[in-house]
Amino acid sequence: MFDNINLLTLAPVLNVQLLLDGLFIGAIFVLAAYGLALVWGVMNVKNLAQGEFVIMGGYLAWHFSTLGIHPILSMPLVIVIMFAFGWGLYISIIKWVVTRDLFTSLLATFGIALVLQQALNLAYGPEVRTADSGFATHAILGGLVTVAEIKIISFGLCIVLAGAVITFMKTSRMGQAIRATAQDARAAKIMGIDTERVYAFTYALNAAICGAAGVLVSMIWVIQPFYGIPHSIRAFVIVTAAGLGNIPGVILAGLGLGVAEQYSGFVLGLEFQQATALVLLLLVLIWRQIQLAQHRQVVQ
Amino acid sequence: MNPNMITVEKVSKSFGGVRANHEISITVPEGKITGLIGPNGSGKTTLFNSIVGYHPIDGGSIKFEGREISNLKVPQIARLGLLRTFQQTRIYGEMDCVKNMLISVPHRQATMTDMFKGYSAEQKEKAEALLEFVGLYQKRFLISGDLSFGQQKLLEFAMALMNDPKVLLLDEPTAGINPTLINGLIDRLKRANEEFGITLLVIEHNMRVIMNLAERIYCLAHGEMLAEGDPDEIQNDQRVIDAYLGAH
């Protein structure tokens, strides 16, 4: 481990590689985290199936690529399919869970996650896959840093998608309805907002965002039916660390997590890269608990 | 021997930019009933919460039986004998009334092994006697969550008595109670004070109730102490009248 740290100081250009890779993948984490924060903030549903939505989007993209459609071009298709899927899930299951206690929504979404994992496994098999995007890889900075074109494109698409969603939330009627419902659902209802539609839309939107993120994951990383849980954990870590409604915080935390994973993978080894999100989850929860203990809450 | 059960000295508490309490000082004498009144938002509940330990205070000191408690946590303060009831009335909704009572025995000297014992015949009798005292004896085996709001309030009061408190802080005990039943509640409060010797500090909005009940009253407004005195003095204090009517 210390050899690896030494390496970082002896060849500082390695840091650039880790940083870039971390940012590229971190941007995707930000997307999934934003979707989770959306559903959490609006409906108080902690969607444990978040990672599975991402993976499902990835598999859809991969599937389309086997049919000859380039993954990037398939993104609009995937977004539409995932949106409809999310809407369907809301009407059939989530609708009943919104008003219940928090553990119910956790377990219900976990059940959905289980079904999705296994369904994807049945449909596509347990092999790890990547959707071939056919873009070139460049070496910069004296050949020590490799940058894949597709990663840059993915980063750009993340920005575009994020921008689109945020603009939508700020300017469209539905976006405003969503924000109103998030603040006070009863007041929104009284003012004539159809909260059921808002909830369905929000959940569907989340699924679509995750699906888009999944398309990107399938191109710059890998997909596998059981890789959903790590994505869910990452989204939780980011949202818990940043706090709901704190978009700059989510961006920072997401990018930071991506970079942290790259560094831990390099310094400690690949097995520890997977554990990074987990360790950070526990740390974030402990830190949060310490914070709460210091400012003891007032009770009605 | 300190005649004051609770001594609050220049206690301040702010939430963000809002100054909920500013250098409030009150004393709660032992064995007496003290009232705390003031319009909405004057800081009464904040003061209550400070006393029972729900949040740290920004400044000042709170002493219970001469001992500083502002740095203690809620369960620790409760175990010293300082209990509070809740405005929204909190009970254990899935258990029946008797169980609500039994679990409310004092935990002052509870050791690890005490956790695994049963309840003695005296404790069970006391539980039933107190339920009788508040008029819930007939309903003692009903699930407490099924009781009406007024009945739950009485149960919460009985549970507090079960805990052998030295001081009881009551947060608007008559709120939400049918006016015809308020007299019964006042009587029970008085009896708890006279017969069981429990010191009471009561937040109240119902003027008839508090003037009838308390021997000394403090009035807060805008987070500051406005006036203090016995019921007659307070009722005739122009500042108090103005604060409630909002003339300033």
Add this chain to the structure above:
Amino acid sequence: MTSDNTLQTQGAASQAGGGKIALNPDRTPFYVYALILAFGIAAPFLFPAYTTQVALLWLMILFALTWDICGGQMGYNSLGNIFFFGAGMYISAVVQVGIFTDVGAYTSARGGEQLVLDYGDYFFSLIVGTLAAAVGCVVLAIALGRIVFGLRGPYFAIGTLGLALSARELAGTWQWIGGGSGIAMPVYPGLPHEKSVVFYAMLLILAILTFVFLRWLYSTRFGLAINAIRDDEEKAEAMGIHTLRHKLVAWSVAAFFLGMSGGVFGNLTGFVEPLEVAFPAATFGIFMVVMALLGGKGTLWGPVIGATLFHIVKEVTWTYLLGWQWVALGLLIVVNVVFFQEGIMGWMQRKWPERFGITVDQRMSTSGGAADAKEAGR
């Protein structure tokens, strides 16, 4: 409130006496216990080919019962109790191997070195290992509980899940305990069928111990206290209850029995591996929750009923729905959680409250009519 405002005299109350009040008395008829015990003892002889399947039933019952202590009874829904199952398994394995040889050398040999013991040594190491697992898991529960029980609601669930997953990762990378390959357990010194029966008996005994212990525990103040924490923890704190103490003890009890079951299961399987055997968080870990919910959380028999039903359904669908069994399972979870959260016991208690000693006010009961406000079944 009484219909008038007069206060009752003290005299009327003391006539009632304290003798009629009992905490969670067990009214289960004796023959139910007798039947179950008879089945438990006879099963390996009646259905020798299914010995291990029925053994797993006892394991499932233990899973559901231990989850319910913190979950249904105390309101802390853990998604990571499997942590103790795996920790117990590893502790037992390390102790068992460590008695006879160097653990590090053994695990790096990756099965090259086999532990062949005679009956005496085998059972000695098994007992010592299992007890070490129990003690070790209690220590872990107390140490980790201080951190974990500061989390509330969904954060507790996610935190415990994170704990279990972290342990899984750790076990997979820690070479001394075998890393990803795990630890091969000592070989049973007898014939396979004999081994099945022996481990069947151990799991049956563990399940019975767990049930009997909990039956006693829920009849003490402890049972009442954890119910109070479930119903309103802040109220419990405001009344002076030592909530942290109770939470740690509850989790320790669960850890105790789970740890032992893990130790036994590791020996039954023959090898301890982090992903599928020790910390199967997405299978056994979730089954724990689902079974308790299905049968009715917060009751003594609910987890037992739920585990039995779940196990039977699972075994049947596994055989006949191969390929789709996980989908069926996931659907079962969703349906149970969303539409039937009271579980079987909860449903029965709502339909026939008097049979379970619950008093319902005549004016308030939905079944109306015959339901009487007097104490029933006492």
